[in-house]
Amino acid sequence: MVTRRRFLYSAAAGAAMLSRMPQGLAATYDLIVKGGRVIDPSLGIDAVRDVAVAGGRIAAVEENIAADATETIDARGKIVAPGLVDIHSHAARTKEGPPLCLLDGVTAFVDAGSFGADGIDQGAANVKAGPNLGRLLINIARTGVAPGGELHDLSRADVSLARGAIARNRDVVIGVKARLSNNVADVNDLEALRRAQEAAAPFDLPVMIHIGQSYSPMRAILPLLKRGDIVTHMYAPAPNGILDDNGRVLPEVLAARRRGIWFDFGNGVADHFNWDVVERCMKQGFAPDTFSTDWNTMSRTTGVIDFPNVMSKFLMFGMSLDQVIARATVNAARVFQAFSDRGTLNVGAPADIAVLELREGSFEFLDNYQGKRTGRQRLFPVATVVGGKKAPARA
Ligand SMILES: [Zn+2]
Structure with a gap:
């Protein structure tokens, strides 16, 4: 709505x-x-x-x-x-990112955790140099997104370093990111999330978590989220996605949405969604609140391509143009206070x-497992x- x-x-x-x-x-x-x-x-x-x-x-x-x-x-x-608002991007990783995603209609974006406390000043400089409105989620791991996973060593999730980095960059840091999948955090997922909340609390900021294939199940993760927090990669396949063994959306997930937690698509490249999970959830009426790309400068050549391509995947699942555009504009603007005047053509x-x-035609869309579906x-x-x-x- x-x-x-x-x-x-x-x-x-x-x-x-x-x-x-x-x-x-x-x-x-x-x-x-x-x-x-x-x-x-x-x-x-x-x-x-x-x-x-x-x-x-x-x-x-x-x-x-x-x-x-x-x-x-x-x-x-x-x-x-209205200009598109992409709430899970990595456009701030380089100075080239912001102008490049602008070409896809993205006039506002959130870089979701590319940088932690160590690199956040560079991220801030990159978004400030861009032509569009860029904001940052600071990764609770001081390294930011790291090859092989940034939370295997919990000492990287340093709350006071993160708080200091936020305090230095209050104008552009609008939340905290924690990536919880097994290959990023393994047994540390819950503690990493607790620390993300601790870092965010003095600034009253939301936390975005990346789910799917985590060590802990959603019923353990969700109670650590507060109203206004965001779950990205909502359609990540098992283990420990949002579906039970019979393919039903977990009651804890439905309850989380009712208490004001947002569910974001987060297209990405690997392990973040397959068509089967999307189809099961859409049939049960569990559509995304927001779409996002998990974009980077390589996205042209992956199944993301561009934000309008990601939106089109949900036209294929029967959403109306109005519903699809809402999830790429006004809904995204409601998730982050910094975007409250975006996502609208209001005078x-x-x-x-x-x-x-x-x-109109025949268009092939990819999930993260080389699964292909054809839309019209x-x-x-x-x-x-x-x-x-x-x-x-x-x-
Ligand atoms: Zn991401």
Whole structure:
């Protein structure tokens, strides 16, 4: 469910824009995205509209805006959505990441644990240099994501180091990440999660856990989560995924969702989902709250490809365009306070816009085990606006 949001500053922003216009002249905008099918679940809009941008913010969403604009994007035949928000990415690992994922329509992202206390300052520098809004989850292991797994040695999960790193980077660190699968944490999974919560607590930040093939079962892990925390790789296959031996979603998992824990898709590359788990969960109505890619600069050549490709996998499972776009925009914006003004085309919001093309045909989608399914629709990124400016087109 998507709640409709209204921004307190919208009216003020609109008034400020009007006051800049000379009396008797038509409005002049910086940019108009013309004639697209605007789908914005935050506003309950699915209609052909023009979207006007001024001063880096959404200025109007109306039929046939006749005013002049410095720049125009012809979106006829295309979908115009709020800029995509990817809450599990590794785009901050390098300076190249943020501008590269922007080409896919991703105007805001969370780098989920690439860096721990040792590297977080570099991660902060990388997101601050990017054209889109990047934020970080600090890995509870001081090394960040490490080959072979970063939590086999529990001394790396140093709470005071993590707290110090958060305190230094309060402007960009918006949560703590703990990867709990056996090949990362083995018997240390529960203690690593306890320490992640300890690090987050003084700052009132959420914790994101990566599940699947963990040493401990979900019934031991979930009680350590609080309202607002996030479970990523929700469709990870057994052992210790969210299904019982008969393929039913565990009652503890349903209860966790009821008490306000978010469940995120997290496409990734290895061991994070297979079609069988997705299908069983979707049939039981256990859909993701948010989609995410687990993106890195190699994702073009893996089953991720780009965020719209990940969204398209759920069109294949029968979700509507509106439902799919909600999970890549407004829902993601609700998970993190830092994104509360994103994921929407509401007047006054930062002008982040994803222009997508919905193509019909035969499209092959991959899970993490080389499993292939064929869908009949695929969303493609065609143009992106970030902070009111048109991003370069994808090569
Ligand atoms: Zn990841």
